[in-house]
């Protein structure tokens with residue numbers, strides 16, 4: 001049965017996760033499909049930040065490092081995040097940015113590989129991987145005399161040869177939303193003696209994860225996307241406990257020291273994941289991330305990640321079906337896998353009629369998605385991206401987004417020159 005507005009409203013009314021939307025402060029009338037770039041604002045965040053500023057900072061001042069557990073926050077937040085990643089207590093710290101954390105874990109993985117198998121000096125990745133991952137890998141490979149091998153995703157298996165020391169993949173692709181099988185590719189990396197490093201930027205909070213069961217070696221990810229931690233929220237880092245003792249990351253700042261307040265000469269890494277910290281953390285940003293995690297925790301009595309995943313797939317299925325039915329004839333091409341096992345929580349369409357301008361026209365109608373330019377040398381088309389955060393997106397949102405897209409395309413309103421004006425952030 002094709003979906004209609006009343007059937008979408010019915011799906012919302014039946015949705016056991018519906019109440020979770022109330023934990024967020026979304027502008028009335030807006031359809032927000034960009035939680036894969038910047039998650040929505042949890043209602044609790046403003047009040048919490050005000051309390052941290054006025055009480056913990058204003059009154060508690062320096063004492064709050066002890067009395068309000070500011071110092072422990074990277075670990076406390078890491079422990080709250082760990083179950084959503086398929087990791088254990090003490091295995092995750094929240095800190096720095098994804099790029100910086102990637103630098104740390106790649107350095108560790110490369111050092112371990114070089115020590116164990118000195119002939120394995122290739123870092124393998126996908127050529128369409130998120131640029132920061134490849135930029136970081138490029139710099140590390142140049143520093144350490146490694147070769148960075150970037151290949152088309154479909155050719156990954158044939159390039160996973162015995163010279164590969166580290167396989168670095170983004171679990172859910174930032175452009176297409178295509179998801180790698182983490183267990184399969186971690187195993188394939190291990191089969192050639194390589195370590196598997198995963199970027200979970202588009203996975204954490206979006207899809208079920210089982211880092212330990214899937215035998216990943218290291219992982220990093222963002223706090224500001226599906227985790228709703230706010231713009232520039234701290235990122236996270238996970239290392240398999242079996243690697244911890246050897247994990248000596250190069251950004252050896254005092255927060256990663258075994259005794260940061262002993263002020264002793266000489267660096268000695270903290271015994272646990274604290275060794276992945278570097279310097280002082282943003283307490284305000286960590287407080288905001290705590291509110292994002294709380295929104296997830298409210299989903300636990302309602303089925304947690306399994307229920308969120310089921311809804312996410314239903315939302316993306318509905319969006320794909322409605323776009324294909326109602327926006328036919330405009331040359332939109334689905335860039336996201338139809339197979340649920342290979343799909344994250346976003347849907348991308350290429351749009352030969354001008355993906356950037358169409359997205360701007362949608363934004364003017366309060367339907368917020370985003371645009372990602374394709375790299376012509378890789379044969380990538382420009383795409384429109386739509387993220388579906390099941391915590392706060394509903395089926396009526398899907399209907400309204402597709403209705404707006406149909407209208408923008410059918411009317412040609414996107415051709416107005418104001419929609420072609422480039423923004424620095426797309």
Ligand SMILES: Cc1ncc(COP(=O)(O)O)c(C=O)c1O
Pocket residue numbers: 097098099100130132133170174199201202222235
């Ligand atoms: C896959 C992926 N990795 C890393 C990043 C960047 O992370 P950060 O800016 O926190 O370093 C992004 C940002 O969108 C991303 O999509």
